[in-house]
Amino acid sequence: MKIVARDVSKAFRDPRRSVEVSALEAMSLSVRDREFVSILGPSGCGKSTFLYIVAGFIQASGGEVLVDGRPVTGPGRDRGIVFQEYALFPWQTVLGNVMYGLREGDAREREARAREFITKVGLGGFERHYPRELSGGMKQRVALARTLAYDPDILLMDEPFGALDTQTRLLMQEELLRIWEANQKTILFVTHSVDEAVVLSDRIVVMTARPGTVKKSVEVPFGRPRVVEDLMHDVAAMDLRTDLWHLVKAEVLKGGPR
Amino acid sequence: MRLLTRYGSVLLLAALWEAAARLGIFNRVLFPPATVILVRLGSMLWEGVLVQEAGQSLLRMGTGFALALAVGIPLGMLMARSRKVEGFFAPIFAFGFPVPKIGLIPIFLLFLGLGHGSKIALVFLDALFPVVLNAFHGVRLVERQFIWSARAMGDSEAAILRRVVWPAALPHIFTGIRLGLIVSLIVVFLSEMVSAGSGLGHVMIISARNFKIVDMYTAILSIGLLGALLDRAVLAARAQALQWYEGEAAA
Amino acid sequence: MSPDGAKRPNRNPRPSTFRRDGESPDGAKRPNRDPRPSTFRRHGLRALKALARGYSLGLLLLLWEFVPRMGLVAADILPPFSTTIRNVGTLIMEGELQRHVALSLVRQTAGLVLGVVGGVTLGVFMAWSRGVRAFFEPLLMLTNPIPKAALIPLFMLWFGIGTFSKVMLIFVGTIIPVVISSFHAVADVSRNHLWSARAMGDGTTRMLLRVVLPAASPQVLTGIRLGLIVSLIVLVGSEMLAGREGLGWFIAYTMETGAYDLTYASMLTIAVIGFCYDRLYLALMHRLLAWKEEGA
Numbered sequence: 001m002k003i004v005a006r007d008v009s010k011a012f013r014d015p016r017r018s019v020e021v022s023a024l025e026a027m028s029l030s031v032r033d034r035e036f037v038s039i040l041g042p043s044g045c046g047k048s049t050f051l052y053i054v055a056g057f058i059q060a061s062g063g064e065v066l067v068d069g070r071p072v073t074g075p076g077r078d079r080g081i082v083f084q085e086y087a088l089f090p091w092q093t094v095l096g097n098v099m100y101g102l103r104e105g106d107a108r109e110r111e112a113r114a115r116e117f118i119t120k121v122g123l124g125g126f127e128r129h130y131p132r133e134l135s136g137g138m139k140q141r142v143a144l145a146r147t148l149a150y151d152p153d154i155l156l157m158d159e160p161f162g163a164l165d166t167q168t169r170l171l172m173q174e175e176l177l178r179i180w181e182a183n184q185k186t187i188l189f190v191t192h193s194v195d196e197a198v199v200l201s202d203r204i205v206v207m208t209a210r211p212g213t214v215k216k217s218v219e220v221p222f223g224r225p226r227v228v229e230d231l232m233h234d235v236a237a238m239d240l241r242t243d244l245w246h247l248v249k250a251e252v253l254k255g256g257p258r
Numbered sequence: 259m260r261l262l263t264r265y266g267s268v269l270l271l272a273a274l275w276e277a278a279a280r281l282g283i284f285n286r287v288l289f290p291p292a293t294v295i296l297v298r299l300g301s302m303l304w305e306g307v308l309v310q311e312a313g314q315s316l317l318r319m320g321t322g323f324a325l326a327l328a329v330g331i332p333l334g335m336l337m338a339r340s341r342k343v344e345g346f347f348a349p350i351f352a353f354g355f356p357v358p359k360i361g362l363i364p365i366f367l368l369f370l371g372l373g374h375g376s377k378i379a380l381v382f383l384d385a386l387f388p389v390v391l392n393a394f395h396g397v398r399l400v401e402r403q404f405i406w407s408a409r410a411m412g413d414s415e416a417a418i419l420r421r422v423v424w425p426a427a428l429p430h431i432f433t434g435i436r437l438g439l440i441v442s443l444i445v446v447f448l449s450e451m452v453s454a455g456s457g458l459g460h461v462m463i464i465s466a467r468n469f470k471i472v473d474m475y476t477a478i479l480s481i482g483l484l485g486a487l488l489d490r491a492v493l494a495a496r497a498q499a500l501q502w503y504e505g506e507a508a509a
Numbered sequence: 510m511s512p513d514g515a516k517r518p519n520r521n522p523r524p525s526t527f528r529r530d531g532e533s534p535d536g537a538k539r540p541n542r543d544p545r546p547s548t549f550r551r552h553g554l555r556a557l558k559a560l561a562r563g564y565s566l567g568l569l570l571l572l573w574e575f576v577p578r579m580g581l582v583a584a585d586i587l588p589p590f591s592t593t594i595r596n597v598g599t600l601i602m603e604g605e606l607q608r609h610v611a612l613s614l615v616r617q618t619a620g621l622v623l624g625v626v627g628g629v630t631l632g633v634f635m636a637w638s639r640g641v642r643a644f645f646e647p648l649l650m651l652t653n654p655i656p657k658a659a660l661i662p663l664f665m666l667w668f669g670i671g672t673f674s675k676v677m678l679i680f681v682g683t684i685i686p687v688v689i690s691s692f693h694a695v696a697d698v699s700r701n702h703l704w705s706a707r708a709m710g711d712g713t714t715r716m717l718l719r720v721v722l723p724a725a726s727p728q729v730l731t732g733i734r735l736g737l738i739v740s741l742i743v744l745v746g747s748e749m750l751a752g753r754e755g756l757g758w759f760i761a762y763t764m765e766t767g768a769y770d771l772t773y774a775s776m777l778t779i780a781v782i783g784f785c786y787d788r789l790y791l792a793l794m795h796r797l798l799a800w801k802e803e804g805a
Binding site for chain 2: 663
């Protein structure tokens with residue numbers, strides 16, 4: 001097992017009302033090496049919190065997370081992160097951003113590697129541009145290149161395509177599939193889109209409303225390599241989507257109006 | 259020609275001033291013609307008097323301002339990163355920020371005398387507050403995800419400070435620098451007016467009191483030019499350092 | 510490197526001691542802040558924390574009290590804090606202090622109100638009329654960087670040394686930053702907001718009051734604060750330089766006559782007044798910008 005989470009819980013203190021709010025409760029999940037697992041759940045269910053705990057940015061209130069059998073005590077270069085808001089450094093160019101995490105080799109080698117990954121995500125020629133000059137989809141490509149370039153074993157993706165329009169989103173999903181199929185990394189992918197989870201994952205973990213925990217783990221039976229468009233019209237995929245949609249809807253309704 | 263249209267209103271007012279003074283519509287003593295002031299500015303510059311007095315003012319302002327930056331930027335950043343440091347200094351800065359420090363000039367005169375020391379200390383104190391507060395806010399407002407991204411890529415805390423926190427906070431730090439400059443300039447000339455034997459502020463008030471009106475206008479004009487020049491310099495440095503930010507704001 | 514960010518203040522939503530202009534005190538503008546509480550916030554430590562937070566100021570006051578008491582500095586050059594407080598009391602009993610305070614406050618407030626009203630009006634006109642803008646923009650660009658201290662002798666000459674001259678100083682010191690900030694703010698108001706108001710049948714005045722001014726208020730308030738700080742300095746300075754009344758004059762007068770104990774009393778008063786003005790401003794800002802927090 002690449003990632004093992006056992007009974008992870010997290011309680012926040014609501015600063016406005018001075019009460020403890022439980023965001024996660026007894027969340028357990030195992031991810032195999034090179035598996036693509038999506039975490040699907042209604043907004044506010046604690047799925048991003050769980051991802052941040054795996055990343056080591058925040059500490060669980062209870063339980064533990066093991067990566068390669070070792071407990072997570074903080075962030076590490078074995079786990080790369082991609083945020084929905086890209087988190088590109090606005091004061092760096094595309095090249096500067098992608099070079100940021102590179103350590104090995106001299107400046108020329110690092111630049112060559114960064115350029116290679118910029119080309120890989122289809123942004124060759126934009127090396128000297130600043131993030132502000134790029135569209136949302138291009139920014140997310142840079143963020144992806146930045147993380148892939150220093151070659152972490154695990155990719156943690158926090159609704160990475162959530163801010164993109166539908167067309168760009170589909171393109172990026174295809175892009176991610178292509179890259180993942182070539183590099184075979186372990187991916188933990190947080191999303192609230194049923195379609196996205198079905199298209200991308202080997203397995204989908206549906207979470208309950210807050211406090212979040214695993215409601216159901218669903219294997220996705222489609223082979224690889226996948227073509228996004230084919231899955232859009234596949235009958236089995238449609239059935240799976242419908243099932244998942246009902247699972248998520250039940251949790252959304254349980255969570256009440258927000 | 260572009261300059262002419264751009265500053266049309268200014269030139270128009272200057273021309274009106276000149277005409278009104280020449281035609282005797284204004285009191286010629288209180289409102290000497292603009293050209294007379296310009297000529298005096300030229301001759302005072304030529305004689306070197308103005309340069310010498312401006313040098314005194316600049317020395318005082320520059321020293322106090324530089325000290326305020328050297329102390330204020332690290333202190334503000336430290337306050338944002340360490341709860342203990344913030345806890346210690348916060349009340350002083352919260353209370354002292356709006357206090358018009360020029361009112362404290364008697365203390366400085368009593369303890370530091372009439373020379374450079376008291377003015378430098380006053381400039382330092384007045385510039386310190388905006389510099390510290392803006393550095394503090396700049397660091398506080400750095401996106402959490404920037405820091406997380408750097409940490410995920412294995413940066414140490416020191417590296418994060420240098421590579422992420424500093425550039426991300428720089429726009430705010432520059433705001434503090436500019437505010438500090440504005441306040442420093444006011445304070446140095448004010449303190450020279452209140453108590454000094456030299457400096458442009460001193461020249462200005464002495465000329466006013468002795469009804470050397472043209473000299474007074476000349477000093478005011480030089481102070482204005484000096485202020486504009488320094489403000490431009492800070493803006494240019496800012497534009498240079500924050501190319502990515504300026505563009506972002508415009509986009 | 511600690512994985513637990515509890516001690517990293519930049520990830521904490523705790524209200525900052527200093528509020529930024531135009532921003533809610535608990536960072537409501539940035540929803541991606543870590544909502545985790547700090548260990549420092551636990552109930553038992555609350556009281557202790559309040560004490561600890563004030564201690565640099567307390568330390569300063571203690572120094573002020575004991576340095577002269579222990580004879581490290583002569584008490585006639587630096588009278589102890591408690592003596593100074595007593596002197597403030599005596600000055601108030603004699604009716605001397607409030608006369609100067611009242612006058613300074615009247616000057617400051619009159620200049621400030623005129624500057625804000627004039628500044629916002631001019632700012633709106635500049636944003637909406639090309640002609641007005643073309644006339645005033647170069648004037649502002651030229652006058653803005655002039656250190657306002659240079660206006661003191663000029664206004665002494667033009668308007669005398671009385672209240673009118675001081676009010677004009679504060680007026681000019683306030684109006685420039687307010688015009689600039691309100692001009693930019695009004696020009697930045699989103700077109701969709703304006704169109705929405707028009708679509709709902711708003712006339713220009715109504716739209717100005719209901720859409721433009723509220724939307725521009727955060728930036729305008731920032732300009733007002735800068736004006737407030739600058740004009741307080743200039744007011745005190747100009748009172749020190751000329752006239753026979755006002756708190757600034759009183760400071761300079763007691764200093765010149767060697768009544769240092771009274772100098773310290775009046776300096777303390779001016780510090781408190783500056784502080785009160787700022788709190789008033791913050792309270793006002795908080796009220797006017799309450800809507801900004803709802804987005805959190």
